Amino acid sequence: MKKSRIATLAALVGLSLLGGVVVTVQAQGDSPITISNGSLHLESAVAWSQFKTQGNTKSHPQGDRSVPKIELTVGTNTQTFDIGGQRCQVTVKYGSTSLSVGTGTNGKGLSVSTDFTSFRPGADENHLEHADATKTISSIVVTKAGKRIYRGRPTGAVKIVIHYQ
Numbered sequence: 111m112k113k114s115r116i117a118t119l120a121a122l123v124g125l126s127l128l129g130g131v132v133v134t135v136q137a138q139g140d141s142p143i144t145i146s147n148g149s150l151h152l153e154s155a156v157a158w159s160q161f162k163t164q165g166n167t168k169s170h171p172q173g174d175r176s177v178p179k180i181e182l183t184v185g186t187n188t189q190t191f192d193i194g195g196q197r198c199q200v201t202v203k204y205g206s207t208s209l210s211v212g213t214g215t216n217g218k219g220l221s222v223s224t225d226f227t228s229f230r231p232g233a234d235e236n237h238l239e240h241a242d243a244t245k246t247i248s249s250i251v252v253t254k255a256g257k258r259i260y261r262g263r264p265t266g267a268v269k270i271v272i273h274y275q
Contacts, residue, residue, distance in 0.1 A: 141172065143211055143222065145270040147247045150204040150229075150240035152222070155274075157235040161222070170220040175274050177213055177220065180252060185266035193217075196255045200272060205245030211272055220274050 144153040154161075154170075161168035176195035181188060199212035209224040229238040247268045252260040 139275050141170070141175065141274045143220065143272045143274065145200070145202060145209070145211070145268075145272075147204070147268045149243035150202075150207065150209070150245070150247065151232065152209075152229070152238040153232075154236050158238060159235055163226075166225060167221050167223045168226070170274065172274075173219040175220065176217045177272055178275055179273050181269075181271040181273070182250070182252065182260065183267070183269040184250075184262060184264040189260070191252060191254065191259055193254055198255075199251075199253045200270060201249075201251045202247055202270070203249035204240060204247050205242060207240065207245075220272070 141155040143155075145151070146153075152158075156171060158168065160171045162171065163169075177193045177198050178195060179193055180191045180198065180200060182191070183189075195217045197213050197215055197217050199210060202209045207225060207228050209222070211220065211222050213219055213221075226238075228241055230241050231237070232239045247264055250260065250262050250264060250268070250270070251258060
């Protein structure tokens with residue numbers, strides 16, 4: 111019986127991969143922010159309505175956490191940056207919209223700053239979509255402890271996962 115369950119699971123995973131289905135496994139306690147293009151798409155593990163808003167900045171409701179790592183995929187190239195709970199910032203340029211995700215000087219707290227009036231609700235309360243789907247991400251800068259660790263002008267698909275634990 112166990113062998114048939116394992117075979118069934120393997121078949122489902124194989125079919126999912128062939129069908130282009132992506133399954134994300136999230137560590138317990140991880141509350142990542144994901145940025146991707148194809149319009150500018152923002153996804154949070156916590157509903158955006160739970161973020162504290164002040165002007166053009168939304169702060170994650172769990173301010174005692176920090177960013178252990180940032181995963182950046184441009185095209186088929188994936189890089190993982192070890193942040194280790196230090197202060198960090200990811201800045202993205204999308205058309206005329208700038209987006210910044212970062213932590214406080216002590217590496218704790220996560221905030222997102224942008225012109226949120228340029229976004230509309232996405233598939234559910236955890237997603238936001240830029241209102242202008244015709245642009246692309248033209249610039250990405252990642253800093254750690256105030257030092258630039260990545261700067262690029264991407265071509266192709268972009269996905270940035272900012273883990274928050």
